[in-house]
Amino acid sequence: MIYRKHAKKSQDYPYRLAGRDVWRVLVFCFLMCASGALWSQDVAPAPQQDTIQEPTIVILDEPADRVRLYTRDTVQYQQLVGNVRMRHDSTFFRTDSAILDDRNQVEAYGNVVIQELDSTHIFADTLWYNGNEKFAQLRGNVVLDKDSQRLFSPHLTYELDNRIARYQSKSYMMDGDMQLSSIQGVFYVNDDYIVFRDSVIVISDSFNLKADSMAFYTQERRVKFLGPTVVYNDTSRLYAEDGYYLVNEQEAVFYRSAQFQSGSTLGFADTIYFYGDEGRYIMRGDAYLNRDGEIATAREIIYEEQEGLMYLYQDAVVTGKNVNATGDSLVYNTETNSVRSRGRSRVQRPDFTLTSNVLDYNDETQEGIASGDVIWEDSTGMRRIFTDSLEYSGNGQTARAISIHQRPMLEWRNEEGDTLKLISDTLNTYQTIVTYVDSTEQTISDTTQDFSAFYEVALIRDDFQGRADSMAYKESDSLIVLYGNPILWMDTTQLSGDTIYVSIREGEISDVLIKGNGFIITSPDSIFFNQIKGRTITAYFKDGDLYQTDVEGNAESIYFPLDDEGGYIAMNKIICSRIEMTFENNNVTGVAFLEQPTGELISMTKVTQENSILKGYRNMGHLRPRNVVKEREIRNVMAEAVNQNLEQ
Numbered sequence: 001m002i003y004r005k006h007a008k009k010s011q012d013y014p015y016r017l018a019g020r021d022v023w024r025v026l027v028f029c030f031l032m033c034a035s036g037a038l039w040s041q042d043v044a045p046a047p048q049q050d051t052i053q054e055p056t057i058v059i060l061d062e063p064a065d066r067v068r069l070y071t072r073d074t075v076q077y078q079q080l081v082g083n084v085r086m087r088h089d090s091t092f093f094r095t096d097s098a099i100l101d102d103r104n105q106v107e108a109y110g111n112v113v114i115q116e117l118d119s120t121h122i123f124a125d126t127l128w129y130n131g132n133e134k135f136a137q138l139r140g141n142v143v144l145d146k147d148s149q150r151l152f153s154p155h156l157t158y159e160l161d162n163r164i165a166r167y168q169s170k171s172y173m174m175d176g177d178m179q180l181s182s183i184q185g186v187f188y189v190n191d192d193y194i195v196f197r198d199s200v201i202v203i204s205d206s207f208n209l210k211a212d213s214m215a216f217y218t219q220e221r222r223v224k225f226l227g228p229t230v231v232y233n234d235t236s237r238l239y240a241e242d243g244y245y246l247v248n249e250q251e252a253v254f255y256r257s258a259q260f261q262s263g264s265t266l267g268f269a270d271t272i273y274f275y276g277d278e279g280r281y282i283m284r285g286d287a288y289l290n291r292d293g294e295i296a297t298a299r300e301i302i303y304e305e306q307e308g309l310m311y312l313y314q315d316a317v318v319t320g321k322n323v324n325a326t327g328d329s330l331v332y333n334t335e336t337n338s339v340r341s342r343g344r345s346r347v348q349r350p351d352f353t354l355t356s357n358v359l360d361y362n363d364e365t366q367e368g369i370a371s372g373d374v375i376w377e378d379s380t381g382m383r384r385i386f387t388d389s390l391e392y393s394g395n396g397q398t399a400r401a402i403s404i405h406q407r408p409m410l411e412w413r414n415e416e417g418d419t420l421k422l423i424s425d426t427l428n429t430y431q432t433i434v435t436y437v438d439s440t441e442q443t444i445s446d447t448t449q450d451f452s453a454f455y456e457v458a459l460i461r462d463d464f465q466g467r468a469d470s471m472a473y474k475e476s477d478s479l480i481v482l483y484g485n486p487i488l489w490m491d492t493t494q495l496s497g498d499t500i501y502v503s504i505r506e507g508e509i510s511d512v513l514i515k516g517n518g519f520i521i522t523s524p525d526s527i528f529f530n531q532i533k534g535r536t537i538t539a540y541f542k543d544g545d546l547y548q549t550d551v552e553g554n555a556e557s558i559y560f561p562l563d564d565e566g567g568y569i570a571m572n573k574i575i576c577s578r579i580e581m582t583f584e585n586n587n588v589t590g591v592a593f594l595e596q597p598t599g600e601l602i603s604m605t606k607v608t609q610e611n612s613i614l615k616g617y618r619n620m621g622h623l624r625p626r627n628v629v630k631e632r633e634i635r636n637v638m639a640e641a642v643n644q645n646l647e648q
Contacts, residue, residue, distance in 0.1 A: 057104055057131045060085040060092075076102040084108070088131050090117050091160055095127065104131035112138065114158070120189060121145040122158060122165075134160035142167075146189055149218050150174045153185075163189035170199075173216075178204040178247065180216060193217040195226070206250060206276075207233050221247040225254075236262040238274060250276030258283075262305060265291040269301070279305040287312075294334055295319040308334040317346070324348030326355065351431065351447075352399070353377040354392065367393040376401065376429070378449050384411045385427055401427040407632045410451060416507035418461060422471065423631045425455035432476065448475035457482070458625040463544045464490045464509060465625050468500075478504040488512065489624050493522040493546050495539060496618070512539045519616055522546055524587050528568065528607075530559040531614045532581065546583050555579040556614050559588040571607050574599035 065082025078100045086093040086106065096110030108127035114136065115121050125140025136158040144151040144158075144165055153171035158164070165187040173180040173194065183198035194216045202209035202223070213226035223245040231238040231245060231252065238261075240254030251274060254260075258272040260281060270285025280303065283289065287301040289310065299314035309331065312318065316330040320337045328343025339347070346355040349366070357372025369391055376385040376392075376399055387401035387408035401408035403425045410422035432448045451473040459466035459480075469484025480502040482488070488495040488502065490509065498516025502509055514520075518537035523529045535553030539546055551557070555576050561569045577595035581588055593599075602611065625631050 056088055057100060057106060058087045059100075060087055088129075088134070088160075091115070093127070093129070105129065106131070114138075116160075116163075119145075119147075120163075122156070124156070136160065144187065146187075147218065148175055149194075151185075151187060151194075165189065175216075175218065175221075176204075177206075178202060192219045197226075204247070206247075207231055207245075209245075223247065228257075236260065238272070240272070252276075265289070265303075265305070267301075267303065281305070291334055294321060294332075296330075296332060298330070310334065316341075319348070324353065351379045351397075351449075352392075353379075354390070356390070374401070378429070380449075382413050382415075383429075383449065383451075385409070385429065386411065387427065397431040399429045407456075409628065409632055410453070412451075414504075414507035418463070418507050420459060420461040421628050422451070422453055422457065422459050423625075423628070424453035424457040424471070426453065428452045428454075432474075446476075450474050458631045460625050460628060460631065464488060466500075466502075467623060467625060480504065487620050487623065489621070490541065490544060490546070492524070492526065493520065493539075494620065495520050495537075496620070497537070508544065509541050511541065513537075514539070517616065518551070519614075519618075520546075520549060521617070521619060522583070524562075524585060528560045528571075528612065529617075529619070530557075530583075530588055531617060532557045532579070533614050533616060534579070545585070548583065549579075549581045551579045551581075553577065557581065557591075558612065558614055559591070562587055568604050570604055571602040571612060572599060573602065573611075 059080070066080075068079040070077050070079070079097070080100065081097045084093075084095045084098045086098070086100075092115040093106070093108065094111070094113040094115070095108035098106055098108040100106050106127065106129040108129070110125065112124040112127040113121060114127070121144070122138060123141070123143040123145075124138035126138065128137045129135070138156045138158065140154065142151075142153045142156040144153075144156065151165070151171060151173045153167040154169050155167060157166045167185050168183075170181060170183050171185060180194075180196060180200070180202045182196035182200040185197065186195045188194065195213070196211075196216065197213045200209070200211040200214050209223065209229065209231050211225060211227060211229035214229060215224040215226060216222070217224065225240055225243045225245075228241050229239065229243075238252065238254060238259070240258040241256035243252065243254040243256075243258065245252040254272040254274070255270070258270065259266070259268045260272060260274065261267075267281060267283055267287070267289045269283035269287040271283070273282035273284075274280075281301075283301040283303065285299065287296075287298050289296040289301050289303055296310050296312055296316070296318045298312035298316040300312070302311040303309075310318065312330040312332065314328060316328065317326040318324060318330055318332045318339060320332065320334070320339070323337050323339055324346065325332070325339035325341050325348065326344065326346030327341030328345075329341070331340045332338070341347070341359065344355075344357055345359040346353060347359060347361050347368075348354070353376070354361075354368075354370055355375040356370035359368065359370050361368040369389070371389045374385075374387045374390045376387070376390055377383065385399070385401050385408060388404040388406055390399055390401045392399040407423050407425055408427040410427055412420040412422060414420075429449060429451050432450050453471040455469065457468045457471045459471070466482060466486065466488040468482035468486035471483070472481045473479070482500040482502070486497065486500040488500055495512055495514060495518075497514035497518040499514070501513040501515070503511045503513075514537040516535065518532075518534050520532040520537060520539060521529050532549055532551055532555075534551035534555040536551070538550045540548040555578055557572075557574045557579055559572050559581070561572060563569050572591075574591070574593060574597055576593045576597040576599075579597075580592040580594065582590040
């Protein structure tokens with residue numbers, strides 16, 4: 001008998017076994033007395049007890065092909081070879097060979113199978129199992145089968161009490177048409193969900209997924225995002241850092257940095273609800289949608305991809321191909337580029353943008369009326385009108401702003417970044433088509449945006465300011481014309497007359513033509529004022545400074561030349577039909593008297609207030625507009641200026 005021979009040769013067993021039945025009794029007793037402590041990466045084995053506990057790991061009826069008993073370091077072992085079958089409580093073990101010790105621990109080798117009553121199976125090449133802690137370590141070609149889920153891993157730990165499986169190296173799970181993989185994972189078998197961590201990848205027929213961490217609820221087939229996650233297929237891509245995806249229904253909720261891309265459509269929101277079968281996206285919280293360059297923003301956007309419809313709610317903005325709009329709520333049809341708006345609204349056409357609290361816009365006739373905090377802006381973004389009420393027609397070719405509670409203001413910004421603010425009771429803007437023949441004899445048509453303003457006009461820019469009763473601007477000539485008691489200020493220079501023509505070149509005033517009662521005042525120190533008057537005056541400027549004047553017709557001048565130290569030499573008073581003067585830093589550097597001059601040189605000791613000013617001299621610096629808010633509120637400034645002029 002093989003057992004008996006083994007017993008005779010062994011020095012570990014002092015007793016001679018007399019028969020097969022006695023031997024089986026001893027083996028059975030040994031198996032029933034094995035006990036131990038949990039072995040794992042984090043928990044060391046418990047100290048060996050003095051007495052052998054009641055055994056819990058049981059060898060089933062079918063005996064192994066070979067059994068060897070031995071003792072090592074006071075621990076008793078039994079080696080089982082060939083078709084080994086064991087049971088621990090309700091869990092069954094099967095393997096080619098195993099080593100069972102009296103600490104209630106098992107090492108198994110070859111074709112290892114763990115079978116639980118709910119048909120959960122675990123397969124592996126090797127097994128280490130602590131029966132006291134109900135803890136197992138499996139290595140080599142590990143496969144866990146649970147219902148439709150099959151987990152593949154090179155190494156798996158399994159807690160039988162909690163039924164929790166863990167892995168720490170790249171592993172795969174198959175569930176229907178889905179393949180899931182990650183570096184780490186925890187399978188909560190009782191709760192039917194798995195947590196995947198580190199380089200998570202999901203591949204299926206309907207979608208793919210990449211994530212840092214995620215949970216998969218196997219019964220619901222619901223994917224829960226636990227970190228940055230990308231869900232994608234051939235045509236779309238969704239990203240979030242929190243949320244879930246229902247695999248069967250193809251529905252998802254995305255939180256935290258949620259975004260999606262479908263074809264050429266890109267969307268962002270705090271939360272995105274996705275209904276794949278219907279092609280619908282519900283975006284809530286700072287929603288942003290870009291479809292082929294058509295951009296929509298709102299607190300909430302419902303995007304019906306198949307119909308090309310956008311429903312926008314709260315702070316809604318749409319920038320379409322041919323029409324743009326904003327409002328409290330909008331419906332934008334991407335196919336027809338049409339907009340319906342409610343509340344604070346904006347409509348934008350290729351040539352202008354109009355924003356208001358109340359908007360009546362007819363896209364077919366392109367006519368409407370806007371009221372309440374109206375903002376009109378041309379297509380370049382360089383000119384804007386702020387007003388209470390505005391009427392427009394003909395595709396924005398004409399727009400008229402009128403004063404109700406606050407005077408309209410035109411904000412006019414040039415390419416250099418300088419901004420001119422124009423304020424009046426009435427503002428008009430209109431398009432002008434300019435046609436010309438170029439060097440290749442081709443006829444070219446350009447559209448310009450011109451302006452006019454009426455009643456108590458004020459102009460404010462950093463480098464110059466002005467007042468007039470009315471004003472016109474022609475873009476093709478870059479020319480501003482001021483009518484009705486116009487006054488223009490540049491640094492310490494004041495220009496006035498019946499009509500003033502201001503030429504703009506590269507954002508700066510290049511020259512000013514004064515027709516009728518022209519008068520120029522300039523001073524280096526606001527103490528003594530150089531004065532020029534005449535029927536027509538042309539003033540030339542460079543970098544905002546006056547450097548030359550040409551006076552024709554009844555020309556008169558008073559100027560104070562300076563010595564090399566900057567002191568006043570005398571006062572020169574000249575009368576001439578035509579005078580040309582040059583300036584530097586507001587000082588006269590040269591004078592040319594071209595026709596029959598008469599004049600006198602007056603010592604500074606004889607200069608008085610009466611003889612140091614020309615007739616018609618009016619220093620209107622106190623009327624110089626500087627405060628935009630004040631100018632929009634005051635309506636009688638020009639009337640005051642006119643009265644003062646009449647009195648003088």
